[in-house]
Amino acid sequence: MSSPAAVPATSASIRSGIAAVDRYLETGYETVPGMSSRFAAAICCGLLRMQTQMGVTGPIAEIGPFEGRFFIALAHALAPGEKALGIDLFDWPNPEVVDRFEANCARHGIPADRRITWKADSRRMAPAELLAKLDGRHPRFVHIDGEHSRAALTRDLELATAVLAPEGVIVLDDMLHPGYPTLMVAVHEYLGRHPEMCVLCVIDRETVVAATKFVLCRRDWFKRYEEKLLEAYKDNVWPLGADFEPHWCLVLSLDTRLAEIV
Numbered sequence: 608m609s610s611p612a613a614v615p616a617t618s619a620s621i622r623s624g625i626a627a628v629d630r631y632l633e634t635g636y637e638t639v640p641g642m643s644s645r646f647a648a649a650i651c652c653g654l655l656r657m658q659t660q661m662g663v664t665g666p667i668a669e670i671g672p673f674e675g676r677f678f679i680a681l682a683h684a685l686a687p688g689e690k691a692l693g694i695d696l697f698d699w700p701n702p703e704v705v706d707r708f709e710a711n712c713a714r715h716g717i718p719a720d721r722r723i724t725w726k727a728d729s730r731r732m733a734p735a736e737l738l739a740k741l742d743g744r745h746p747r748f749v750h751i752d753g754e755h756s757r758a759a760l761t762r763d764l765e766l767a768t769a770v771l772a773p774e775g776v777i778v779l780d781d782m783l784h785p786g787y788p789t790l791m792v793a794v795h796e797y798l799g800r801h802p803e804m805c806v807l808c809v810i811d812r813e814t815v816v817a818a819t820k821f822v823l824c825r826r827d828w829f830k831r832y833e834e835k836l837l838e839a840y841k842d843n844v845w846p847l848g849a850d851f852e853p854h855w856c857l858v859l860s861l862d863t864r865l866a867e868i869v
């Protein structure tokens with residue numbers, strides 16, 4: 608493990624390793640309204656690159672793409688023939704948000720045949736309905752960023768787990784956020800119900816808006832992913848890691864410093 612940097616890095620220095628993603632992160636990401644951090648987008652698309660390199664294929668899905676900021680980055684990381692599914696109520700802050708989502712995707716290089724826009728309520732969605740939208744293909748990556756209540760996250764987590772490819776990952780937004788303390792309760796209850804799942808890594812916040820994400824995967828894929836993350840993002844490993852009692856996982860951060868003692 609490298610020694611912690613003396614000053615925090617900025618997200619502009621973090622790459623996914625996919626040229627189309629990194630170009631969008633550099634020139635388009637901040638121009639699309641949204642709430643996910645650029646740091647998290649780079650790491651998540653880096654994970655998609657690792658999946659492709661390991662032979663993990665399939666579509667991706669996001670619950671709550673809003674205007675498409677994070678969705679466009681993910682869609683740029685798809686392999687040929689794969690699609691991105693965006694599920695949103697598309698009614699906030701006004702019904703025209705769906706038009707802005709479509710326009711942002713088109714403007715930033717995600718053509719209509721690479722994306723599926725689904726105006727729907729994830730709380731009332733059966734796994735079979737979601738899979739039907741993907742022609743029966745199991746997603747390799749699901750980003751959950753919909754309603755931020757304990758009950759809604761619980762339902763979205765069960766939906767994502769039911770449709771996820773065995774080698775897939777689930778990414779949760781706004782973890783450890785001061786405004787949504789009960790989301791952590793939902794995550795811990797979920798991990799208790801699903802011992803086959805674990806937290807692969809914590810992607811630290813950039814700001815209170817661009818908050819922390821957790822990445823979850825099946826336990827039997829944990830080591831394979833962790834090894835790849837350690838290799839690609841060794842400079843962003845916060846040395847102490849995260850303690851999920853008894854499971855430990857990586858913390859990836861722009862600020863890898865520790866408190867100074869003596």
Ligand SMILES: C[S@@+](CC[C@H](N)C(=O)[O-])C[C@H]1O[C@@H](n2cnc3c(N)ncnc32)[C@H](O)[C@@H]1O
Pocket residue numbers: 640641642643670671672673674675676677678694695696697698699727728729730752753754
């Ligand atoms: C915080 S925004 C997402 C921001 C976006 N993921 C990003 O990274 O920029 C939350 C989105 O979740 C959507 N949403 C909330 N409840 C939902 C539900 N039950 N089903 C589908 N979408 C939902 C909202 O309409 C909103 O667009």
